[in-house]
Amino acid sequence: MIDYLYDETFDGLLTCVFAHYYEEKAAGVYPERLYQPSLLHGARAVVTQPERADRVYEALIRKTPRLTPRKIYYAFLSETPRKENIILNYVILAFRRGPRLTACRSLPEVLALETASDRVDTELGRFLGFVRFQDMGRFLYAAIAPDHNILALLADHFSDRLAGENFMIHDTGRDMALIWNGQEAFQTPFRRAEPLRPGEDERRFQTLWQEYFEHITIGERRNPRLQAQFTPRRYRSRLTEFQRPNKGLFGNKQSLTEYDSVHDDIGHEINDG
Amino acid sequence: MNVLHSPDLMEKLQILAGAAKYDVSCASSGVTRRNGGGLGNAKGYGVCHTWAADGRCVALLKVLFTNKCVNDCVYCACRAGSDTPRASFTPREIADLTIEFYRRNYIEGLFLSSAIEKSPDHTMENIIEAVRLLRREHKFFGYIHIKAIPGADPALITRVGLLADRVSVNLELPSIRSLSLLAPQKQMPALLAPVRQIYEESAVNRDERRRFRSAPKFVPAGQSTQFIVGATPDSDLTLLKASETLYGRFALKRVYFSAYVPLHDNPLLPALSSMPPLKREHRLYQADWLLRFYGFKAGELLDDAQPNLDTELDPKIIWALRHLSFFPLEINRAPMEMLLRVPGIGVVSAQRIIRQRRVCALKYDDLGKIGVVLKRAKYFITCRGVYRGDAPLNPETLRGRLAPPPVVWQPSLFDGASYE
Numbered sequence: 073m074i075d076y077l078y079d080e081t082f083d084g085l086l087t088c089v090f091a092h093y094y095e096e097k098a099a100g101v102y103p104e105r106l107y108q109p110s111l112l113h114g115a116r117a118v119v120t121q122p123e124r125a126d127r128v129y130e131a132l133i134r135k136t137p138r139l140t141p142r143k144i145y146y147a148f149l150s151e152t153p154r155k156e157n158i159i160l161n162y163v164i165l166a167f168r169r170g171p172r173l174t175a176c177r178s179l180p181e182v183l184a185l186e187t188a189s190d191r192v193d194t195e196l197g198r199f200l201g202f203v204r205f206q207d208m209g210r211f212l213y214a215a216i217a218p219d220h221n222i223l224a225l226l227a228d229h230f231s232d233r234l235a236g237e238n239f240m241i242h243d244t245g246r247d248m249a250l251i252w253n254g255q256e257a258f259q260t261p262f263r264r265a266e267p268l269r270p271g272e273d274e275r276r277f278q279t280l281w282q283e284y285f286e287h288i289t290i291g292e293r294r295n296p297r298l299q300a301q302f303t304p305r306r307y308r309s310r311l312t313e314f315q316r317p318n319k320g321l322f323g324n325k326q327s328l329t330e331y332d333s334v335h336d337d338i339g340h341e342i343n344d345g
Numbered sequence: 346m347n348v349l350h351s352p353d354l355m356e357k358l359q360i361l362a363g364a365a366k367y368d369v370s371c372a373s374s375g376v377t378r379r380n381g382g383g384l385g386n387a388k389g390y391g392v393c394h395t396w397a398a399d400g401r402c403v404a405l406l407k408v409l410f411t412n413k414c415v416n417d418c419v420y421c422a423c424r425a426g427s428d429t430p431r432a433s434f435t436p437r438e439i440a441d442l443t444i445e446f447y448r449r450n451y452i453e454g455l456f457l458s459s460a461i462e463k464s465p466d467h468t469m470e471n472i473i474e475a476v477r478l479l480r481r482e483h484k485f486f487g488y489i490h491i492k493a494i495p496g497a498d499p500a501l502i503t504r505v506g507l508l509a510d511r512v513s514v515n516l517e518l519p520s521i522r523s524l525s526l527l528a529p530q531k532q533m534p535a536l537l538a539p540v541r542q543i544y545e546e547s548a549v550n551r552d553e554r555r556r557f558r559s560a561p562k563f564v565p566a567g568q569s570t571q572f573i574v575g576a577t578p579d580s581d582l583t584l585l586k587a588s589e590t591l592y593g594r595f596a597l598k599r600v601y602f603s604a605y606v607p608l609h610d611n612p613l614l615p616a617l618s619s620m621p622p623l624k625r626e627h628r629l630y631q632a633d634w635l636l637r638f639y640g641f642k643a644g645e646l647l648d649d650a651q652p653n654l655d656t657e658l659d660p661k662i663i664w665a666l667r668h669l670s671f672f673p674l675e676i677n678r679a680p681m682e683m684l685l686r687v688p689g690i691g692v693v694s695a696q697r698i699i700r701q702r703r704v705c706a707l708k709y710d711d712l713g714k715i716g717v718v719l720k721r722a723k724y725f726i727t728c729r730g731v732y733r734g735d736a737p738l739n740p741e742t743l744r745g746r747l748a749p750p751p752v753v754w755q756p757s758l759f760d761g762a763s764y765e
Contacts, residue, residue, distance in 0.1 A: 172704050174700070175700045175701045175703060175704045176701060176704060177697055177701065177714060177715055178701065178707070178708075178710075178711035178714040178715055183714050197392075200388070200392045201392045201393050201394040201395065201404075201450075201453075202394070202395075203450045204449060204450060204451070205448065205449045205450050206449070207448070207449070212448065212449070214450070229386075229388075230450075232379055232380045232386050233380060233384075233385055233386045234384070234448065235380050235382075235384075236383065236384060237384075237448065277445050277446070277449065279355070280354070280355060280358060280442070280446075281446060281449070281451050283355060283358060283359055283362075284358055284362050284406070284446075285395065285397060285403065287358070287359050287362040287363040287366070288362050288363075288365070288366050288397050288403060288407060289366065289397040289398045289399050289401075290366055290367070290399045290401075290606060291399075292606045292620070292621055293399035293400070293401075293604075293606070293621060293623065294398055294399055295398070295399055295400040296398060296400075297400075298396075298399075298400025299396045299397065299398055299399070299400045301400075302393070302396040302400070302402065303395060303396045311395060312449075312451070313395055313451075
């Protein structure tokens with residue numbers, strides 16, 4: 073048994089899985105950058121080999137249920153602690169059980185992995201709506217700060233939707249950007265100290281949107297707690313409609329005394345997407 | 346883009362968004378379409394973009410074309426007799442504003458409704474022009490939901506149906522009696538005419554598309570409608586029966602319920618001071634879900650002796666309490682349609698149960714991991730013969746266990762309330 077250390081790429085992780093089967097059994101897989109030596113096992117840094125990773129991935133496609141490879145990739149993009157071991161355990165089980173795997177959500181290996189991949193799926197769904205572009209003249213720019221590393225998953229959706237535009241989606245937490253130049257989408261490290269300054273036209277559309285957002289609310293149904301379930305506060309600093317200037321000391325926060333407890337668990341059904 | 350620089354655009358948007366907000370529908374689902382060489386696409390599952398301070402989702406730019414109305418429906422904010430500020434968009438303003446919002450990913454598309462200015466045909470033609478600009482000039486492939494104007498020429502409805510994804514008519518009131526009382530200019534047959542037309546033309550269109558793949562789609566996302574709740578004495582049974590008929594007879598995708606918000610004083614309406622019946626609206630939606638996804642019939646949930654839903658407990662629990670002889674159900678043997686009747690088991694957890702028990706029998710502890718809400722389900726199930734409900738199976742005891750705890754009134758430090 074040995075601890076494998078990898079370079080934090082998906083291919084690197086799959087290369088470790090390959091080593092588990094063809095070299096020495098893995099006790100665990102860890103990011104090389106953060107590894108603290110273990111007393112129980114030796115450790116070895118694995119050099120990423122894309123052809124080995126491909127063999128593992130293709131075997132997963134051949135031998136496991138249709139959605140399993142995607143679930144594994146999504147779990148890899150999550151920020152779940154020790155996700156590498158969750159994936160390793162799941163892959164081992166997936167190869168052993170084959171097509172009957174997904175039926176067993178209550179197995180600890182499956183539950184752990186599906187919880188991680190579900191989180192990424194949920195956040196991806198949210199961000200199809202939560203990306204806010206600003207027109208910078210020559211391109212559209214959006215800053216996002218998602219919990220999980222979903223940037224790559226946004227590419228297909230937005231490059232189809234905004235095919236005729238140029239855009240950049242900037243993950244400010246991870247210093248990465250997704251760029252679409254009208255022909256191809258790619259990811260690149262990107263960092264910017266100062267926020268971009270939109271022009272007057274852009275600010276006008278932002279104000280129109282903020283006014284719209286304000287006026288579409290039915291005052292008699294005010295329910296900030298329900299609103300916060302769907303638009304958690306941590307996302308709001310990047311959402312144009314929550315950036316209204318001159319809204320008093322507390323901005324958009326409503327104090328809880330305004331809130332009528334009758335509304336507590338109700339109203340979800342209206343939001344059917 | 347020039348029309349968007351007009352100085353009164355902001356005010357128009359405020360007035361016409363404010364007038365459209367009582368339309369509940371926000372769905373952007375039902376159509377999957379890729380970008381065909383312009384701007385936009387559509388996702389079958391729908392995308393919500395934000396949530397307003399009332400907790401309702403915002404997926405579409407929802408505005409009225411105009412709020413100048415010839416009708417005088419008593420419940421409506423735009424009725425002719427009201428002294429509310431009036432405004433109208435131009436078709437180009439609507440189209441251009443939709444595009445600018447859409448590019449910034451504020452919205453999934455457009456929801457366009459209208460009051461009736463001059464005549465139904467005149468209004469409908471303006472709406473069609475806005476949608477035509479979007480589809481033809483801007484090559485917009487995003488979602489469009491149009492409210493058909495009852496009384497408009499059927500040919501106009503056909504035209505808009507070929508441009509929009511969803512076309513709908515708000516019936517607003519579920520009985521002819523209520524309608525004649527509150528909306529004397531509207532007639533039920535006239536309201537239902539476009540509903541029937543859309544249903545029939547959709548069927549013809551489906552047939553055409555089977556033979557010619559290139560035939561244009563007609564209302565591909567189907568139609569929906571909305572009822573006002575609490576403005577009239579109509580019972581929940583009347584509302585649910587009406588919904589059931591619409592789903593069955595006209596294949597509606599959704600019936601929305603809108604808790605009535607009192608807007609002005611009228612002896613025919615609830616008092617201005619009354620709160621919108623949100624709890625009742627909530628229960629109606631729960632019952633609506635039971636009709637559409639759980640195989641219930643309106644007649645099973647309510648009858649003439651009990652025409653209104655219980656506000657304290659959800660309709661599924663109420664049904665279970667009235668039919669305790671079906672329970673407890675053995676999780677490892679019960680068929681899908683019975684699993685769906687257990688309070689605390691939803692469609693997803695029922696599917697997971699079926700899938701997992703094919704491999705091996707479920708243990709009690711698996712149920713929570715699968716997503717079953719044991720707090721409610723435990724009284725109605727056994728798992729490998731084990732029963733863990735801690736109360737006898739009779740309606741009175743179970744009602745006590747399942748009802749929410751009474752709300753304790755807590756004096757506030759800040760309101761200066763007194764114990765009168």
